[in-house]
Amino acid sequence: MFVPNVVALTRAVCPAERRHTHSPLLLVEIEIYLLIIIIALVGRCNRPLTPDHGKVVCNSTRGEVDCDVKCEDGYLFPDNATSKSNKCWHVTGVWKPMKNFPACQREYLEMNN
Numbered sequence: 001m002f003v004p005n006v007v008a009l010t011r012a013v014c015p016a017e018r019r020h021t022h023s024p025l026l027l028v029e030i031e032i033y034l035l036i037i038i039i040a041l042v043g044r045c046n047r048p049l050t051p052d053h054g055k056v057v058c059n060s061t062r063g064e065v066d067c068d069v070k071c072e073d074g075y076l077f078p079d080n081a082t083s084k085s086n087k088c089w090h091v092t093g094v095w096k097p098m099k100n101f102p103a104c105q106r107e108y109l110e111m112n113n
Helices: 006-013 024-042
Strands: 054-060 064-071 083-089 094-096
Touching: none
Parallel strands: none
Antiparallel strands: 054 064, 064 083, 083 094
16 A cells, blocks of 8 residues: 655655745744655544344554454354444554455254254
8 A cells, every 4th residue: 555755745845945934943844744644545444334143343543443243142253253343543544354244144053853
């Protein structure tokens, strides 16, 4: 994923030949402003979809979003698990291991004769 260089963007806004006319504080303010724009454009952790017969609970911090899903009673994920978790980092906007959870499916009990 391409992430623009904040220093290079600052130099584009304030070329070297004119930089001496700006205070160091102004340059820091410009770098912070550009960094905020980059984070807004690059790191999007949109909430995952709620799977059929499941409930998603997400908690967000400044750095990441953690989501847990639990199937309703009598339902399982295709791998027979009843719950799963995933995480997204705001810097990249990438969910691991996946963004959306698989659907919960009706649990079938085997009958022994």
